[in-house]
Amino acid sequence: MRATVIATFFGVFLTCTYTAKEATKKTKKAKLYVPQIDCDVKAGKIINPEFIAKCPPGCQDVKHRVYGTDIYASFSSVCNAAIHSGIIDNTGGKVLVQKVAGHSGYRGSFSNGVRSLSLPRWRESFLVSEGKPRKGVTYPSTLEYSSSKSTAVKSEPKKPEQDLKGTKSADVSNTSEKASDQGDTARKERQTTPVPTPGTEMATTTPTATTTTTEPSTTVPQPTTAPAAPRTTAAPAKARPGLHRGRDMGSSSVHPAYASVVAAAASAQHQEPVATFQSAASSPVHLAMEIDSWKPGLSLFDTGFSSKEELNPKPLESISQGNQNCKVDLSFLMDGSWSIGKRRFQLQKRFLGNVAQALGIGSAGPLMGIVQYGDDPSTEFNLKTYANSKDLRNAIEKIQQKGGLSNVGKALSFVNKNFFLDANGNRGGAPNVVVVMVDGWPTDRVEEASRLARESGINIFFVTVEAAAQSEKQNVVEPNFVDKAVCRTSGFYSINVPSWFSLHKVVQPLVKRVCDTERLACSKTCLNAADIGFVIDGSSSVGTGNFRTVLQFVANISKEFEISDTDTRIGAVQYTYEQRLEFSFDKYSTKQDVLNAIKRISYWSGGTSTGAAISYASEQLFSKSKPNKRKIMILITDGRSYDDVSVPAMAAHQNGVIAYSIGVAWAAPDELEAIASDPAKEHSFFVDDFDNLYRYVNQLIQNICTEFNSQPRN
Numbered sequence: 043m044r045a046t047v048i049a050t051f052f053g054v055f056l057t058c059t060y061t062a063k064e065a066t067k068k069t070k071k072a073k074l075y076v077p078q079i080d081c082d083v084k085a086g087k088i089i090n091p092e093f094i095a096k097c098p099p100g101c102q103d104v105k106h107r108v109y110g111t112d113i114y115a116s117f118s119s120v121c122n123a124a125i126h127s128g129i130i131d132n133t134g135g136k137v138l139v140q141k142v143a144g145h146s147g148y149r150g151s152f153s154n155g156v157r158s159l160s161l162p163r164w165r166e167s168f169l170v171s172e173g174k175p176r177k178g179v180t181y182p183s184t185l186e187y188s189s190s191k192s193t194a195v196k197s198e199p200k201k202p203e204q205d206l207k208g209t210k211s212a213d214v215s216n217t218s219e220k221a222s223d224q225g226d227t228a229r230k231e232r233q234t235t236p237v238p239t240p241g242t243e244m245a246t247t248t249p250t251a252t253t254t255t256t257e258p259s260t261t262v263p264q265p266t267t268a269p270a271a272p273r274t275t276a277a278p279a280k281a282r283p284g285l286h287r288g289r290d291m292g293s294s295s296v297h298p299a300y301a302s303v304v305a306a307a308a309s310a311q312h313q314e315p316v317a318t319f320q321s322a323a324s325s326p327v328h329l330a331m332e333i334d335s336w337k338p339g340l341s342l343f344d345t346g347f348s349s350k351e352e353l354n355p356k357p358l359e360s361i362s363q364g365n366q367n368c369k370v371d372l373s374f375l376m377d378g379s380w381s382i383g384k385r386r387f388q389l390q391k392r393f394l395g396n397v398a399q400a401l402g403i404g405s406a407g408p409l410m411g412i413v414q415y416g417d418d419p420s421t422e423f424n425l426k427t428y429a430n431s432k433d434l435r436n437a438i439e440k441i442q443q444k445g446g447l448s449n450v451g452k453a454l455s456f457v458n459k460n461f462f463l464d465a466n467g468n469r470g471g472a473p474n475v476v477v478v479m480v481d482g483w484p485t486d487r488v489e490e491a492s493r494l495a496r497e498s499g500i501n502i503f504f505v506t507v508e509a510a511a512q513s514e515k516q517n518v519v520e521p522n523f524v525d526k527a528v529c530r531t532s533g534f535y536s537i538n539v540p541s542w543f544s545l546h547k548v549v550q551p552l553v554k555r556v557c558d559t560e561r562l563a564c565s566k567t568c569l570n571a572a573d574i575g576f577v578i579d580g581s582s583s584v585g586t587g588n589f590r591t592v593l594q595f596v597a598n599i600s601k602e603f604e605i606s607d608t609d610t611r612i613g614a615v616q617y618t619y620e621q622r623l624e625f626s627f628d629k630y631s632t633k634q635d636v637l638n639a640i641k642r643i644s645y646w647s648g649g650t651s652t653g654a655a656i657s658y659a660s661e662q663l664f665s666k667s668k669p670n671k672r673k674i675m676i677l678i679t680d681g682r683s684y685d686d687v688s689v690p691a692m693a694a695h696q697n698g699v700i701a702y703s704i705g706v707a708w709a710a711p712d713e714l715e716a717i718a719s720d721p722a723k724e725h726s727f728f729v730d731d732f733d734n735l736y737r738y739v740n741q742l743i744q745n746i747c748t749e750f751n752s753q754p755r756n
Contacts, residue, residue: 074175075183076136079120081106085168086116089186091141094173097121102132108158110148115164116141124170126156136173141166150464160464364404364430368557371409371425371468372401373461375453375478378414378444382481386507386542387443390479393545395435400553403431408557409467410434415453416446421460426467450484454491454527458498473562477503477552478527481542483510483518492527493608498670499571501562502528504536505552507545529608534561568750569602570609573627573671575663577655579679580616580646583708588732589645592678595704595735597640599676600633602743607631611671613663614640617655618648619684623662652683652713656690656701664699673699674746677717680732682710691717700749701725702742706732724749 076094081101088095097120106119114123124130124137131154145167150160175181374394382390394412401408409429412422422441428434457476462468476495483506492502504524510517520526528535537552539545555561576596580589596614603610607628614624624643630636656677664673675694694701703717705728718725724745727738 074181076173077183077185079185081119081121083120084117085114085120085123085139085141086166087188088120088139089188090182092139092179092181093185094136094138094175094181095120095185096136096173097124097130097134099134100132101125101134102155104157108156109150109161109164110145110167111151111153111158113142113145113148113167113169114158115145115148115161116166116168117161117164118158118168120168120170122156123158123168126151126153126158127170128154129170129172138171138173138176140169140171142169143167152465157464160470364407364409365402365557366404366406368401368408368553368559369406369472370475370556370559370562371462371472372411372475372477372556373425373457374410374412375419375450375457375476376412376414376422376441377448377479377481378416378446379448379481379485380416380445381448382443384443386481389542389545391438391441393549395438396546396549397553398434398438399431400549401431401557403428403434405429409469409472411461411466412438412441413453413457413461414441414444415449415456416444417449418446419449419453419456420444421466424461424466425469447485448481448483449486450478450480450523451486451488451491454478454488454495454502458491458495458500462500473501473559474499475501475503475556475562477505477556480504480506482506482508482514483520484523485519487520488523489520489526496529496608502535503552503556504528505539505548506536507539507542509538568747570604571670571672571750572603572610572674572746573664573667574600574603574610574612574674574676575627575659576612576614577659577675577677578614578616578624578643579650579652579655579677579681580648581618581650581681582647583650583681584645584647584732586645588680588706591732591735593640593643595678595739596676597637598736598739599742600636600640602739603633605631605633605636611668612636614643615655615659615663616643616646617651617658618646619651619654620648621651621655621658621662622646623658627663627666650679650681650683651685652677652679652717653685653687653690656687656694656717660690660694660697660699664694664697672750673697675699675701676704676742677701678704678706678735679709679714680706681708683713687713688716695719702745703727704735704738704742705729706735 074094076096078096078098079088081098081103082105101119101121102125103122106122108118108123108126109115110118110123112127114126120137120139121130121134124135125132129135129137144163144165146163148161148164148167150158152158374397376390376394378387398410401410403410409425411424411427413419414422423437428437454476460466462474464470468474495502504527506524515521524536524538534555537548539548578592578596584592600612603612605612611627612625612630613627616622616624625639630639656675659675664675667673691701699719701717701719703714703726705711705714705726707730709728711728714726714728715722727742729735729738
């Protein structure tokens with residue numbers, strides 16, 4: 043009997059165990075449906091606080107921007123952030139995304155073939171990990187997007203009319219960031235990945251709009267590395283006679299460190315940006331006072347020059363806050379040519395040490411690096427190597443003379459392409475300044491290299507010592523090279539010293555100029571960094587009198603910008619059924635010439651083919667825009683177009699054109715929205731009468747500047 047009971051019990055136990063295992067198998071077989079997202083989808087566009095998504099192949103592209111390292115701003119591309127973090131590669135794959143609270147700072151880095159950018163703050167963050175479900179968490183099979191037109195996963199068909207507008211509003215990357223991507227495609231990365239440092243101090247500018255931003259702004263990474271070993275002296279190069287003077291030759295789960303961040307995510311999913319903007323500026327002068335100097339991201343090209351960027355310096359013993367009234371990122375081009383001689387080279391080093399002391403080097407003040415040039419330039423140390431004046435002075439004393447010719451132009455090109463990078467400590471919000479030390483005169487041409495550097499936002503100062511004597515002037519390669527190199531010939535950007543032995547007298551004058559950020563007029567601002575193309579409706583419904591009012595509106599906008607061939611350039615197209623190029627970007631290089639050209643535009647009269655006009659402007663104006671310029675289209679129309687505007691507008695957006703639409707009277711709101719860049723409410727305006735156009739001059743300029751200042755800068 044006992045044996046029977048035991049056998050029965052054991053049989054029941056085995057049956058229950060088998061049943062439980064089968065149930066578990068069935069449960070495991072319930073496969074999670076993973077929605078697919080596009081490469082350009084940003085985490086902030088998806089409302090779900092935690093989700094798993096599948097990324098397609100080919101997302102490793104500079105146009106899909108990423109902000110941060112490990113913890114990413116929600117403005118980042120989900121898929122490219124996953125590639126940056128190493129969760130997936132360019133073949134695609136599944137990614138687990140967890141939304142967390144916004145951070146006060148995001149550190150950029152170069153990892154897994156993707157270069158992420160720095161950012162001072164953003165309202166929401168996210169983490170990426172291996173695309174495996176966490177225990178106890180239910181994941182959505184359909185993602186909910188912030189735009190009502192993009193609530194379905196990619197595999198579900200969309201209505202034909204949604205294909206165009208839905209993509210524009212939800213999945214197409216902001217065109218203003220695309221405008222700055224063009225210069226990045228040839229980048230060849232050589233720097234190592236910087237390590238984020240807790241407590242990084244950030245600085246921002248205050249935009250001046252009445253709405254919330256859709257673009258992040260600038261960052262100021264704190265120096266995190268320290269002195270590099272002193273360079274070894276290059277082998278002496280033979281000076282070319284007749285060219286230069288010879289002197290004394292001689293895992294799948296979130297990292298534990300983020301646990302508290304994840305816990306706080308629920309209450310921070312959809313919080314508004316940390317600050318609201320101030321009311322509209324009353325005048326463009328007020329705008330100009332608020333504009334930061336700008337240095338756009340520069341590619342790291344293979345120049346063939348040597349570099350010290352990959353040294354492994356020892357940690358700093360002390361970090362100074364520095365002179366906060368002089369926040370600049372400064373590079374000295376040090377003359378290491380043989381013509382300077384050993385004794386004068388020592389005087390130059392003493393001068394640089396005194397300048398470092400007078401500047402007050404520190405993480406919240408000026409940062410300083412040195413590039414020595416001869417035949418070729420090379421970095422002695424970069425911006426983040428030293429964070430106080432004492433360590434910097436000691437390092438300067440250890441610099442050995444390089445030798446060779448005085449190839450200043452080559453050195454300026456090197457600095458333009460290689461020095462002011464995130465990896466080297468460039469802070470973005472601080473003006474970029476280069477001070478060129480020249481003994482006598484350069485042995486190559488400097489004009490073109492200087493112009494390109496200035497157009498990239500670098501303020502160039504020249505300190506020339508012992509100019510060519512009358513008998514030596516025939517040896518000078520480029521006469522008046524200083525005036526050709528600096529952006530103003532008023533003397534502010536150039537100092538001539540008669541002798542190396544009196545160089546100490548210009549320490550304070552130079553420091554005062556370098557720290558006078560309000561006068562550093564050569565760097566990029568929203569008023570001097572664009573190619574602006576006006577697309578003007580000349581149809582019959584406008585009328586002659588109203589057309590003159592439109593031209594006055596165009597002139598009032600144009601005159602607020604700094605116009606020259608290296609600053610902002612203006613072009614204009616008039617259209618009816620047909621299109622006419624009134625003048626191109628390179629036609630006029632002074633403000634007065636532009637204003638006169640606008641006044642001479644004659645009224646055409648005819649139909650209204652706005653879509654064809656946008657395509658024409660893209661081909662005839664913006665295709666010829668300079669790669670370092672922001673492309674801005676301002677279209678003014680008074681009626682509905684006879685042709686489609688959506689497809690030409692989208693093509694313009696994808697080519698980096700930032701479009702503003704101004705509608706008058708019978709203009710169609712849906713067309714104005716389709717023409718405008720995203721967000722449409724900040725790029726589209728409507729007035730009921732031509733006489734009210736003037737009311738939007740300041741608002742339009744302010745929106746252009748707000749958008750410009752909110753761009754991440756590297």
